[in-house]
Amino acid sequence: MKLEEIGERAIIDLLRRMFDRGQPHGIGDDCALVEWGDQYLLITTDVVTQRAHLPPTATPYQVGWFLVSINLSDVAAMGGYPLGFVAALALPRTLDLAYVRELARGMDDCAKEFAIAILGGDTKESGEIALAGTAFGRVRKDRVLLRSGARPGDLLAITGDLGRGGWGARELRAGSHVDRATELLMRPHARVEEGKLFADSGAVTSCMDISDGLGTTLGQMSQASRVGFEVDWAKVPVYTEVRALPTTDAQSLALYWGGDYELAATVRPEQADALLRTFQEKHHPLALCGRVISAPPNALIVDGRQETFEPRGWEHFRSEPLKP
Missing domain, CATH: 3.90.650.10 (PurM-like C-terminal domain)
Structure with a gap:
């Protein structure tokens, strides 16, 4: 069976069944939750690929902004306060250095918009542009927002x-x-x-x-x-x-x-x-x-x-x- 026959949702369901270890809040919300005193540490990651996400008209600055913003959107959905961001950048060896500078500037400007910093990451060679971002946040345990919890009449x-x-x-x-x-x-x-x-x-x-x-x-x-x-x-x-x-x-x-x-x-x-x-x-x-x-x-x-x-x-x- 090919992935195109079942789609992303079914793949996630398969992985959830394999990886979920009975944590109080398992896999399936916008962020993962890690016990952190009276708060949860929020962790989320998103991949941006040239084929799926990047129109040919997109500037590297826009791509950098997009990478950070879509990850912070997951923190927002949990009611969280962003803490920081790391990124893994897979880039072709023929890519111009000016592209990387503008990509980084877009990432940094988006991070500044939400009062956080780009804390580090990794760079690797790739056949095409593929970017993975990971955002961290925090939220009080009594205020965390989940996908579950809706009740009739809400x-x-x-x-x-x-x-x-x-x-x-x-x-x-x-x-x-x-x-x-x-x-x-x-x-x-x-x-x-x-x-x-x-x-x-x-x-x-x-x-x-x-x-x-x-x-x-x-x-x-x-x-x-x-x-x-x-x-x-x-x-x-x-x-x-x-x-x-x-x-x-x-x-x-x-x-x-x-x-x-x-x-x-x-x-x-x-x-x-x-x-x-x-x-x-x-x-x-x-x-x-x-x-x-x-x-x-x-x-x-x-x-x-x-x-x-x-x-x-x-x-x-x-x-x-x-x-x-």
Whole structure:
């Protein structure tokens, strides 16, 4: 059986069964958890490859920013405070040194944005660019956010807006708005402050970052919490350029493409208004666009009609990457 026949999710399930040793919090959240006094040490890693992630229009600075930001997005999803970052860089021997300088500058600027440092790493020769980043963070044990914990009646909250990554990919494939589209794809902003607000509020029962599309995100949260979701399409915060598209196209980019790195959280209904006020005071957009129901399948409400909200999105080994 080939990996392309089963996809990334099934591969992760296989590895989880092999590696999970019955830890209090096992494999399956955005970060690994290590006991650290009254806190957890958060550890996450993400690989960026030339074929799967890097459009030919991406500058090395953007690539460096992207590598750090997508890892910090996982720390944000757990309600964590970032501590540091290390990277392993596999690079072709023919690559210009100027590329490495700009790559490092992008990494460093993103790290500075979140008040951490690049602490070290490794470099190796490779046939093509492949970059592995590892971020560390911390969170109080009584405030950690997991993918599990949602309960029927909780409300669904989403930071920012969805569809920027999808719109960027669509425009790049069409060869239009190239600079803007590349920037949207390669310069996500990890929602670290929003994750901290979620954790500190005591209102949030579960959380996950939206890296591969809301469809697959809610599918995984649904499985972790053994609940379902009902989402109102009209209330989903959608990137302006995407909302203007025909509904089918807009849903494809906003719900199923990915690359937005926003946060999806479930919120206790009696604390939702207070959480919204906190986000407004901090000038962080937050939208309530659905609710938790007792069981799957997940549902999408469109113009008063209930449709199946498919648990799909970007999936490595199956989805078609951007090509030069």
